[in-house]
Amino acid sequence: MTEPDSQAKPSALDQVEKGESLWVGAWHRLRKNKMALVGGTFILLLVGLSFIGPFFLEDNYYTHQELDLKMKAPGGEYILGTDHLGRDQLGRIIKGGQISLMVGLVATIVSLTIGIGYGTISGYFGGNIDRFMMRVVDILYSLPFTIFVILLMVFAKDLGDSIDVWFKARGSDFSISGQWNMLLLFVAIGAVEWLTMARIVRGQVLSLRKQEFIEACISLGLPTRRIIFRHMVPNVLGPVIVYTTLTIPAVMLLEAFLSFLGLGVQPPTPSWGLLIKDGADRMREAPWMLIYPGIMFALALFSFNFVGDGLRDALDPKTSKD
Amino acid sequence: MFVFILRRILETIPVLLCVAAMTFFMCRLAPGGPFDDDKQVTAEVREQLNKQFNLDKPLYVQFYQYLVNLPKLQSFKYPNRTVGDIIKQKFPVSFKLGFFAITIALGIGVLFGVIASLKPNSFIDYIPSSLAMIGICLPTFVMGPILMYIFALKLKLLPATGWGGFDGDAIFHTDMILPSLTLGLFYAAYISRLTRGGMLDILTQDYIRTAKAKGASGLRVIVKHAMRGGLLPVISFMGPAVAGLIAGSFVIETIFNIPGLGKDFVQSAFNRDYTLVLGVVMFYATLIVLLNLVVDILQVTLNPKLKFNS
Numbered sequence: 001m002t003e004p005d006s007q008a009k010p011s012a013l014d015q016v017e018k019g020e021s022l023w024v025g026a027w028h029r030l031r032k033n034k035m036a037l038v039g040g041t042f043i044l045l046l047v048g049l050s051f052i053g054p055f056f057l058e059d060n061y062y063t064h065q066e067l068d069l070k071m072k073a074p075g076g077e078y079i080l081g082t083d084h085l086g087r088d089q090l091g092r093i094i095k096g097g098q099i100s101l102m103v104g105l106v107a108t109i110v111s112l113t114i115g116i117g118y119g120t121i122s123g124y125f126g127g128n129i130d131r132f133m134m135r136v137v138d139i140l141y142s143l144p145f146t147i148f149v150i151l152l153m154v155f156a157k158d159l160g161d162s163i164d165v166w167f168k169a170r171g172s173d174f175s176i177s178g179q180w181n182m183l184l185l186f187v188a189i190g191a192v193e194w195l196t197m198a199r200i201v202r203g204q205v206l207s208l209r210k211q212e213f214i215e216a217c218i219s220l221g222l223p224t225r226r227i228i229f230r231h232m233v234p235n236v237l238g239p240v241i242v243y244t245t246l247t248i249p250a251v252m253l254l255e256a257f258l259s260f261l262g263l264g265v266q267p268p269t270p271s272w273g274l275l276i277k278d279g280a281d282r283m284r285e286a287p288w289m290l291i292y293p294g295i296m297f298a299l300a301l302f303s304f305n306f307v308g309d310g311l312r313d314a315l316d317p318k319t320s321k322d
Numbered sequence: 323m324f325v326f327i328l329r330r331i332l333e334t335i336p337v338l339l340c341v342a343a344m345t346f347f348m349c350r351l352a353p354g355g356p357f358d359d360d361k362q363v364t365a366e367v368r369e370q371l372n373k374q375f376n377l378d379k380p381l382y383v384q385f386y387q388y389l390v391n392l393p394k395l396q397s398f399k400y401p402n403r404t405v406g407d408i409i410k411q412k413f414p415v416s417f418k419l420g421f422f423a424i425t426i427a428l429g430i431g432v433l434f435g436v437i438a439s440l441k442p443n444s445f446i447d448y449i450p451s452s453l454a455m456i457g458i459c460l461p462t463f464v465m466g467p468i469l470m471y472i473f474a475l476k477l478k479l480l481p482a483t484g485w486g487g488f489d490g491d492a493i494f495h496t497d498m499i500l501p502s503l504t505l506g507l508f509y510a511a512y513i514s515r516l517t518r519g520g521m522l523d524i525l526t527q528d529y530i531r532t533a534k535a536k537g538a539s540g541l542r543v544i545v546k547h548a549m550r551g552g553l554l555p556v557i558s559f560m561g562p563a564v565a566g567l568i569a570g571s572f573v574i575e576t577i578f579n580i581p582g583l584g585k586d587f588v589q590s591a592f593n594r595d596y597t598l599v600l601g602v603v604m605f606y607a608t609l610i611v612l613l614n615l616v617v618d619i620l621q622v623t624l625n626p627k628l629k630f631n632s
Binding site: 146151155277280287299 | 333337341344345348349352455456458459460461463464466467468470471475561562565566568569572573576577587588591592599603606607610611614
């Protein structure tokens with residue numbers, strides 16, 4: 001009776017060591033990828049600039065207007081010039097970055113939650129449920145989703161006010177209309193971007209389900225929820241991390257696209273998309289209004305994509321040597 | 323094959339119904355109506371208008387009416403013009419833009435991708451691959467204004483805005499170059515990455531070595547043998563690409579002031595022009611679903627593996 005026990009122990013240890021070496025190995029591989037490192041550094045700088053930077057600036061750093069300094073070229077007190085309303089372009093870009101990154105992060109988390117949940121359920125149950133759920137994803141893939149997002153952003157715009165009225169009529173001070181547009185952005189974008197994540201997770205779960213330790217869990221009679229969340233979710237983490245890094249730029253792109261069409265963040269709050277739109281309208285007189293937000297936005301997308309590619313190569317050594 | 327196509331066609335019907343229902347109820351459940359913003363309209367006139375456009379009937383009756391004769395319905399904002407008329411007038415412009423863009427995207431993308439795949443991780447790989455990465459990170463609404471700034475405002479080589487010259491009916495005019503290029507380059511970048519990946523997979527296969535061994539020329543091996551399989555990822559990308567092109571045309575038409583359907587669609591949503599919104603959505607949805615069907619059929623025809631499975 002001691003034999004199985006002594007066998008189980010080293011194998012459990014192996015498992016732990018193997019798991020560790022994957023992450024350590026991934027880090028070693030990632031460190032060799034120069035572009036991913038540069039990208040990662042740039043993202044950290046960007047996060048620092050847009051979330052810690054404002055603490056060193058005045059409260060109204062992105063709304064303060066100098067009406068006699070409209071569209072002043074870069075230089076002097078205004079390093080990146082001023083915009084058409086005499087606001088400091090650097091401050092606008094910092095605040096815009098804050099908003100764009102925040103939308104990117106929160107909407108990604110929304111899509112992540114939906115995608116992982118959906119993919120796990122589909123892959124775990126398999127069979128007809130899986131077939132039906134994946135067919136739904138296929139069909140959703142072929143729908144003109146951007147069109148729905150546009151419609152949702154237009155039509156639900158005033159819904160925030162209606163909700164406030166509803167609460168007021170019931171004697172509550174609850175107010176949502178101030179944040180309504182941001183909330184709507186999170187939900188609308190999150191609802192669109194989960195499809196690929198669901199596919200990836202489902203594929204992983206499907207292959208995991210056949211492995212012994214999951215069968216062991218099932219035969220132990222563990223509740224389904226526990227198997228999914230304690231044993232399966234940690235094992236699909238690698239691809240999920242990779243795809244998350246790649247979803248963030250996609251989400252930021254969609255937010256900028258909506259803001260460019262006038263459907264995203266509402267002025268005076270800037271986002272990079274909105275700044276690019278303002279710049280594009282006035283590039284004849286003030287090209288810097290277009291160039292700097294454009295460069296920042298492109299560099300941010302660049303960095304996230306490089307980090308995502310680097311992580312994929314690092315976490316999945318098989319695909320990395322092409 | 324026939325059964326497969328038939329099944330896919332039948333499948334599109336519930337999909338399109340869902341699209342119609344989603345669009346319709348999203349429009350109608352949102353607060354605000356098409357005539358609310360007109361301050362001059364009195365309450366009686368508004369009631370009259372609502373009656374004229376059947377807005378006073380129960381929702382399900384309206385939905386049914388919308389479905390049955392959508393193309394013949396009148397636009398709210400442009401009275402006396404039906405949805406069908408507007409689409410017929412504006413879509414050719416958007417179609418031309420999309421067609422030029424996809425031609426540019428395929429031409430540049432496939433060329434760059436194939437070149438990059440011939441000698442991976444060498445000089446001739448890095449240049450097209452980095453160009454592709456730059457293209458992906460420069461969205462149309464950044465690329466468009468920048469191209470316009472360089473070529474129209476600074477170099478004065480091309481017109482900045484418009485479509486089809488002064489009358490707008492020229493078959494080809496220099497003002498079509500910048501918008502098509504802007505829309506096309508973004509997809510060219512994606513396609514070149516997909517082509518490179520697909521070609522790299524194929525070029526290491528045994529049958530390519532066989533083709534070389536039997537003495538086929540280098541060009542023939544690439545064009546005839548490798549590209550057929552190497553371009554499969556590109557073909558499966560064409561479905562989503564068409565949806566993306568349509569969305570992209572909204573932005574391009576706004577930037578370059580092109581009188582296409584995309585620009586009208588965004589405006590009609592703002593105007594609460596329900597009939598036009600639903601009409602354009604259904605039109606685009608049908609287009610996308612049909613093109614996806616074509617892509618699926620192409621995929622099965624080109625990929626022997628899929629054929630055996632079905």
